[in-house]
Amino acid sequence: MSFKAVGKFVSQKWFVSLIGLIALSLMIWLVGPLVAVAGHEPLKSETSRLLVLLALMFGWGVVNIRQQKKEKKEEDESIQNLLEVNAQDDEESAAEIDLLKERIDQAIQVLHKTGKRGKQSIYKLPWYVLIGPPGTGKTTALANSGLEFPLSDSLGQDPLSGIGGTRHCDWWFTNKAVLIDTAGRYTTQDSHSEKDSKAWLGFLGLLKKYRTKRPINGAIVAVSLVSLMSQTRTERGMHARAIKARIQELKNQLGMQFPIYIVLTKADLIAGFNEYFADLEDEERDQLLGFMFPEYSEDEKGVISLFNKEFHHLLESLDKRMNKRLEQETDLDKRALIFEFPKQLRMLQANVDEFLSDIFAKNAFEESTMIRGVFIVSAVQEGMPIDRVMNETSSGLGLSQLSLKTSSKESASFFIRSLFEDIIFREQFLGSVNRHHQKQNRWVKHGALAFSLASVAAFGAIWFQSFQWNKQLITETDVRIANIDEQVKRIDFDFEDNLVESLELLDEIMGLPMGYAGYYEDVEGIKKFGLYQGDKIGQPAKAAYHQALNGYFSKLLESALISEMEASQSHREYLYETLKTYLMLFNPERFDIVHVESWFELYFENNFPGEFNEEKRASLMMHTKNLLANDDLGLYVNNDAVQDARNVLTQLPLAERAYQRMKLQFIKSHVPSFRITDVMGSQSLSQFERKSGKPLSAGIPGFYTFNGFHSIFQMQIGRTVKNLMEDNWVYGDNIDIQAVDHDLAVKGVRERYYRDYIYEWESLINDIALKSTPSLELSLIQSRILASSERPVESFLKAVQKEVSLTKVSLSQNEKVAAEVATKAADVALHNKKNAIGRFMPTENTELAINLPGKEVERAFEGIINIEQQDFELINQSLVGLREYLSDLSSSGNNQKLAYKSILDGTVTEDVARSLKRTNQILPAPFNRWLVGLSHESTRLAEKGSQNHLNQIWKTQVVKAYERSIEGRYPFNPSAKNEVNLKDFKRFFGYGGTLDSFFSDYLEPFVDTSGRVWRFEKEIGVSPETLAVFQRAEKIRQTFFETDNSVKIEFGLRPKYLDQHISKFKLELGSQKLVYSHGPERTQNLSWPSSKSETRIIFIPPNSSREISHTYEGQWGLYKMLDQSLKARPETRKDNIVMIDLKGNKVQLELIPSSTINPFWSNDMERFTCPQTL
Structure with a gap:
């Protein structure tokens, strides 16, 4: 817009x-x-x-x-003014208007009879009005158009009036439109202008009155081509103005815009027309000869400015077809006419263009018209054709005009039918509607709209709150539904693989506003004022939840039951309960809601254990209960799974099934579970842990406690076996289990119960352990708590003694036990519990022993039950001794040194160990391991303290000296440029030196040096690998140092070979010399180190004063020379043959050590390192 x-x-x-x-x-x-x-x-x-x-x-x-x-x-009134004739008007005008009214009444009656009843019948078919000067062939064109007139049987082929010149107006009823053929005098109004004008305007008033919304769908302007050829320019202008006036009157009086179609009639009177189109068949004659204009044109002259262009295209198409016609025609006269026909039309182009421009040219004072196209038609072929081409040619040459023959061929219409059916009728909705009618309807619509808007404004304040609340309700619902859609796309309702997402989806669907969960249902007052959407939202939400339950969640539950039956083939007692639950879903008579819900609750607990999954389990149970509340679960029995389970169950002992049934019923009874947190104080609990990683609060179910044994198991065992024997329907109709011995089954149930009772307590006892203490401080805290008044070890053992001593209860305890039994049993959801408990309550206050079943359990825990009070006192004394020992270590100012001395003395630690060992012999496993662990822990802490003490001295005395004078220097690093000073070497490795002193002062009392590999005789917290450092240092000491702690290496060198081109070889080791000149091989004894800190080799060629020499600098020069020889000849390490090669001059020397310990080429120094810690 x-x-x-x-x-x-x-x-x-x-x-x-x-x-x-x-x-x-x-x-x-x-x-x-x-x-x-x-x-x-x-x-x-x-x-x-x-x-x-x-x-x-x-x-x-x-x-x-x-x-x-x-x-x-x-x-x-304006319409009536068109229809009424003033008193002074002649009677003839009034009569003519009455006749027009009578004609239109007749036309409407025809439409009413043939179409819908009521006002819409006159709008079913489009109405078109034909205008044009008299004699243009409007009526003839309609009569010969080839259109279908379905009312010809009742009205005849002729219209309402007749043919032969239209006097007033004729009504033509086709199957697709109503065509109104107006009298030509209405168009020209040139004979009786006033009378014709009144009749014309009256006709328009009738149209407007009877067809108010859209009086006409279009106008067809008929113009005779003969008139355009024969009339003068003035006459053509008069006709053009008359047509233009009629068109404007149509637009103004009817108040609408409509399409206009220009039809150029009597084309057959153009010379050559009949001959040019003589070859056309019937269907070809129905086609169009003309062109269409666009609805709008940007040209300031309007679409009529396109006439010449379109007419030119039309002539071109005729020219193209002319050659074909000339070839087909044999008659020379006809061929001449065919050849001249396009020229005849071309000569008409100017007249037609001028005529149409006068009618449709744009005018600033008039509304533009909607001209749709110009079309050439021929209704009948009669009369004498006009040959303007020959006439003009004859006139120019002074020849007489040629006379043309009239057509002798039977008349046929050309180019009319398609014009109406394919062009005009199809554009029936192109025009607008009556502006006055449109304005009237607009008032009605606007009035209704205004009233609605005003009502909204009036009630808006009241509806606002309702709208806001309901909008919030819808928005929340949309958000929830969008979230549900996303979840559905993500999990594709595959509950088994996406159980968590599926559960969230069910929660979302259930939680939809106004849905199953009932959110927002209790609304009242203004929230329901007209806009309440709760009912529309609630019903689909509830239906969606039920569909999700029955269609998907039920499949999950069934799958869980079937999968459990398949997976529990070896656990037949559980298989029985699962099968029974599954069959209950399909047997309303046997259905027990409590039993089914209990099974699923146990299933969810097993598959989603722990506090972390508690919310998930609650949600699953909620949906399960909602599903089970439905009559139809949407499930079908899986007979194969049922039969497989029954086949397995028929081999399952009755005792096993009865026991498993009791477990399912009472494993979650109201008898409290045994928890270590209930028998120890908070300080004591801080020193214990469970090896499995479970929390200390996780205990043993009440079913396997003293109270559970007496208040549940003893009471229910007989009843359970009896009820199970009555559930033969679970096994099928063919199974008879009544013959099974009742007492034998009870015995079997007891055996299984005792087995699990023992397992539960052994598992708990073996899972409890003391926490490890990595420091002396934490060990002291632990020992203080264990030796405190809480006595956690004693408390736990006594609690276990009570729970596993099932057969004897002293009379002094009878009243307390009976009260506990009665209290716990009252909490169990079973029938007639109190009466059954009464049988176990004492009736006399005498000292006696009550013998109860349960000896099997007592035999399993005999070692724990036999611990007496004096044994507990001895345990406590050992713990007190350990506490005092650790306290002494902690209270000393230098506890690490004290720990070292305690290990060195061996007195205090041995006393503590002996005490703990005696206690260990009293306690059964695994409690004895607690004290063994304490003993080991105290020893470990002493060793740790000793190690820390030694490490401090080691770093201060040894590591610093090593890093300062030894580390990274030659010969400890063969590639290093700097070398170890011999004084530093003596100070660090010599007798009484740094390493020797540390070993003698701190480690020697604990080390056995007699073996090939040194080892610790007693643990002091030092790593065994550390001894390798001292053992390697001892080897270096024995190699390099004399008994007087001096560094001296004695050896001999014997020349073995010298190159022939060298006359003499010298080796100078300080002041010591070796000279060889190809003589006898004599050994030269040498020693290291020498007075000078260098080693020099010299090669002297014969008859030359030039020497070839090399000097090895430093106190370790000899070793550098030998290392270089070793690199050139690795075999030297084995045969002691030293090969010296200096610039291609070679000599071989045999090195002869003075002792069995070869001080050369040993890797002890290269491998020697000092660790940062021992």
Whole structure:
């Protein structure tokens, strides 16, 4: 919509008044309560304001209705003025209008009889009016158009009037439209202008009256080509102005815009027409000869400016076809006419263009017309054709005009039918509607809209809250549904693989507003005022939840039952309960809601254990209960699974089934579970843990406790076996289990119960352990707690003694036990519990022993039951001794040194160990391991303290000296440039040196050095690998140091080979020399180190004073020379043959050590390192 249209819309009176009404209504509703007149507030209540608003709306509506009636009256008067004839008018005009009225009445009656009843029947078919000067062939064109006239049987082929010149107007009823053929005099109005004008306007008034909404669907302007050829320019101009006037009158009087089709008739009177189109068949004659204009044109002259262009295209198409026709035609005269036919039309082009321009050229004072096209037609072929080409040629040459022959061929219409059916009738909705009618309807619509808007404004304040609440309800529902859709796409309802997502989906569906969970259902008051959507939202939400339960969740539960049956083939007792639960789902008579819910609750607990899954289990149970509340679960029995389970169960002992049934029923009884947290204080609990990682609060079910044994197992064992023997329907109709011995089954149940009872307690006892203490401080804290007044070890053992001593209860305890039994049993959801408990309650106060079943359990825990009070005192004394020992270590200012001395002495630790060992012999497993662990822990802490003490001295005395003078230097690093000074070497490795002193002072008392590998005789917290450092240092000491702690290496060198081109070889080791000149091989004894700190080798060629020499700098020069030789010849390490090669000059020397310990080429120094810690 353009801005101009919007501006026109908002500037209308009704819209402006509506805006004012809405503004006034809002002001009354919002400001009204604040207005007071003489202390009275007339608009304070909502009711008074509503009445005022209703009155305003009523007044506004009355005013607009009156305005509408006024305009309707003026419109009717204008129509009546067209129809009425003044008294002074002649009677002939009045009679003619009456005749037109009679004709239109007849036409409408025909439409009523053949179409729908009522007003719509006149709109079913489009109406077209034909106008044009007299004699243009309008009627003939219709009569020979080839259109179908379905009313010809009742009305005849002729229209309502007849053929032979239209006197007034003729009505032609085709199967697709109504064509109104008007008299030519209505168009020209040149004979009796006033009379014809009144008749014409009266005709328009009738159209407007009887077909108010759309009087016509289009206009067809017929123009004779003969007239255009024969008339003068003045005559053509008169006809053009008359047609233009009629078109404007149609538009103005009918108040609408409509398409106009120009039909050029009598084309057969153009010379050559008949001959040119003589070859056309019937269907080809129905096609179009003309062209269409676009609806709109940007040219300032309008679409009519396109006429010459389109007409030229038409002529081109005729020229193209002319050659074909000339080839087909043999008659020379006809061929001449065919050849000249396009020229005949071309000569008409100017006249037609001028004529149409006079009618349809744009005018600033007139509304433009909607001309749709120009078409050439021929209805009959009679009369003498006109040959303008030959006439002009003859006139120019001074020849007489040629006479043309009339057509002797039977007449046929050309180019009419398709024009109507394919062009005109198909554009029946192209025109607009009557503006007055449209305005009238607009008033009605606007009035209704205004009333609605005013009503919304009046009731908006009341509906606002309801709207906001319901909008929030819908928004929340949409958000929830969108979330559900996303979850559905993600999991595709595959519950087994996406149980968590599926559960969330069910929760979402259940939690839909107004849905199954009942959110927002209890609403009242203004929330339901007209806009309440709860019912529309609630029913689908509930249905969706039930569908999800029956369609998907039920499959999950069934799958769980079937999978459990398949997986529990080796656990037949559980298989029985699972099969029974499954069959109950399909047997309403046997269905036990408590039993089914109990099974699923146990299933969810087993598959989703722990506190972390507690919320998930609760949600699953909620959906399960909701599903089970339905009559139809949407499931079908899986007979194969049932039969497989029954086949297995028939081999399951009755005792096993009875025991498993008791477990399912009572494993979660109200008898409290045994928890270590109930028998130890909080400080004691801080020192214990469970090896499995379970929390200490996780205990043993009450079913396997002393109270559970007496209040549940003893009472229910017989009843359970009896009930199970009666459940033969679970096994099938062919199974008879009544013959099974009842007492034998009870015995079997006891055996299984005792087995699990023992297992539960052994598992708990073996799972409890003391926490490890990584530091002396934590060990001291642990020992203090264990030796405290809480006595956690004793408390736990006594609690276990009570729970596993099932056969004897002293009479002094009878009343307490019986009271506990009765209290716990009252909490169990079983029938007649109190009466059954009464049988176990004592009736006399005498000292005696009550023998009860349970000896099997006592035999399993005999070692624990036999612990007496004096044994507990001895345990406590050992723990006190350990506490005092650790306290002494902790209270010393230098506890690490003390720990080292305690290990060195061996007195205190041995006393503690002996005490704990005696206690260990009293306690059964696994409690004895607790104290063994304590003993080991105390020893470990002493060793740790000793190690820390030694590490401090090691770092201070040894590591610093090593890093300062030894580390990274030659010969400990063969590639290093810097070397170890011999004084530092002696100070670190010599007798009484740094390493030797540390070993003698701190480690030697604990080390056995007699073996090939040194080892610790007693653990002091030092790593065994550390001894390798001291053992390697001892080897270095023995190699390099004499008994007087001096560094001295004695050895001999014997020349073995010298190159022939060398006359003499010298080796200078300080002041010591070896000289060889190819003589006898004599051994030269040498020693290291020498007085000078360098080693030099010299090669002297014969008859030359030039020496070839190399010097090895430093105190370790000899070793550098030997290392270089070793690199060149690795075999030297084995045969002691030293190969010296200096610039291609070679000599071989045999090195002869002075002792069995070879000080050369040993890797002890290269492998030696000092660790940072021991």
